[in-house]
Amino acid sequence: MDNVDDLVWACSPTPAAYAETMSMLYDDPEGGSGVGRPRGKRAECGTFKAYQQHLYYGEPTDEACREANAQRKSRQQQERKDKPKRTRPAPPCGTARAYKQHIYYGEPTDPACRAANSAAVTRNDKERRSQGRFRRPKRGGAKG
């Protein structure tokens, strides 16, 4: 069960949910109070994981861990901000171009755009094949 920590962290969106999962995992009847005395490894301070563990065990958080938590938050916010904003009006829906812009700007795609895109993809594919550009020349028996 060495990797249990990672698994728990990966799928626990909130400290509360984490605590619940942990209490289930570590509720060891033989060990008395399993909660608060995990057998799993503790994360090193200065990581988001360690920060969460401090919270879970009711420990005071230290600066390194708070910093890690803040950095993670700001990184997530940054990632959201990084999404480009539309500067020009969107092309009309129902075109492959509009579809690509939906994807690019992280917008939901609509059926009209999806249909247009898949039609464009099929068309391109056919064109390529008819051009025969992608046929590999046969190799002769000559030694290289």
Ligand SMILES: [Zn+2]
């Ligand atoms: Zn810490």
Ligand SMILES: [Zn+2]
């Ligand atoms: Zn659209």
